Amino acid sequence: MTGGAAIQRMPTGISGFDDVAVGGLPVGRSTLVSGTTGSGKTLFAVEFLARGVMRYDEPGVFVAFDETPDDIRRNAAFLGFDIARWEADGKWMFVDAAADISEESLTVGTFDLGALMARIDRAVRQIGARRLCLDSLGAVFVRFRDRELIRHELLRLIHVLGSLDVTSVLTTERDEEYGNVSRHGVEEFVLDNVVIVRNILLNERRRRTIEVVKFRGGTHRTGEWLFTIDQTDGMVIIPLALLAPRERASQERVCTGNSQLDAMLDGGVFRDAVILLTGPLGAGKTLSALQFADAAFRAGERCLFHAFDETRDQLSRSAAGWGLDLDAMEASGLLRVTAAYPEVASVEDRFLQIRREIRDFAPARLVIDSLSALERRSSPRTLLDFVIALGGIVRQDEITTLFTAAPAGVGTSPITEIANLTDVTILLQYVDGTAAVQRAIAVLQTRGSGHDHAIRQVSIDSAGMHIGDPYPGVFRILPETATMPAHPHRGTTGLGPDG
């Protein structure tokens, strides 16, 4: 921020969060993390401390009101956090404030939370803590009935934390996903910095998001960011980087696997292109995808192929029917096929898997066949985020990527929006012929390049897909809701008869 009073940020180490928060949490301040039951706010708190220990060697104090330290140790172990060891090493300390149901108690007259503050102060000093979590403020309100007194005491506590030079995460409960920031109005104390985690169940599809509502004296990225909870990486906020300007664009062209299609595209696609190929069932999407993978194989490049419409065996059989030996390609080590029904994993988990495979396998090409299958498993917004997030990675690594999809329905499908984000949009369609159903292909857009604007005939046989002459005369194959993007095209390129 301008003004020179910018507050420093402390990186949380939570995957993706520091990008959203533009550096992390405001140093030396308290940040309220609010969410409904099961939204992941406790995980955020635990991981904030755990990453501090693991990555930054910063000790942390956990003030446990909701769950007992034992519960927290046990739950954290599933994510590979060995809290007991960190405690032994003086890197982690619990202040156990969980309710003890074995002891009866009574409140008579006024009181304060002085003992709690003394215990927190002791813990912070004892291990030299830089980070602190209190989970949760709501539990404090439940424990003590005098709300005004507790509000006052929490305000005092937050001042104490400020003087202790720790960066704090205070969790609190919300009753609904889109309502007041918190149940007890405690957000007023820490109005400066507020993060909301959501766990939205819509049409039986779960969607987890995190949003930085406000940070004092600093910038952050707005909006809800998709996240998932991963066994290996913990909380992972999925970065949406596609819309960021690219530093450089590839000028190198690569083959699509079909020389006639390459010709329509003015000589193939740019190496960093993201291609969307839409078409109804049986129009040739999977064939095009397999030919695209074959082009990588022929060029001696690696290709990652995710199939969601067919099993691995079905895919092999289809490929064989078009003269492609999928097994041999895979045996060469250049092709890696993952065939799984979309219901097996959430779209967010799928993203993490693909990201890991890109890291390990370093493919030159990526195929997702098809997005429409994934759409069954996600909300439209989630699918859009998936494409955006994946797009950010493949562009950066210059991985030529092909997404296939069924044609967008009328106004309801995210595929229409996705078409606006991709570099190349190709449409396969059935047309009414005089005697039989025929297929047609058209290139709707190629960013940064000219292309053939003709609607051409397509035939498929045992040697694959063949693109022929333009259909004569006035002809319409575009869907009712045009997948046509709003970007102006550069000049038209004529296309001679293909040789």
Add this chain to the structure above:
Amino acid sequence: MSTPMTTYSFRLYVVGQTPRSASAASNLRGLCDTYLPGCHEIEVIDAATRPDLAEEERILATPTVIRVAPLPKFRVIGDLSDQGRVARFLGLPGVNAASPDGPER
């Protein structure tokens, strides 16, 4: 019922020398002198100087008094301004334990 010879042991947790700490301590002493003459002991712990002891008993609020003996333990939070309620809750001999203010929850 406890015999008169049982020694009652209390621990009172406070933070600093505040008026609230002082009134809790005098209320507790008053109770003991009334109901437990000659058979009680009171230990006052300042959590500000001994936070480790507050940690052991997981004290959050101050003042808090714990009846440590005889078992079971009971704890009362606050300045103990209503001595009758406190006495009943702590199960002191000679107090009608069946009253509505007896041990709760």
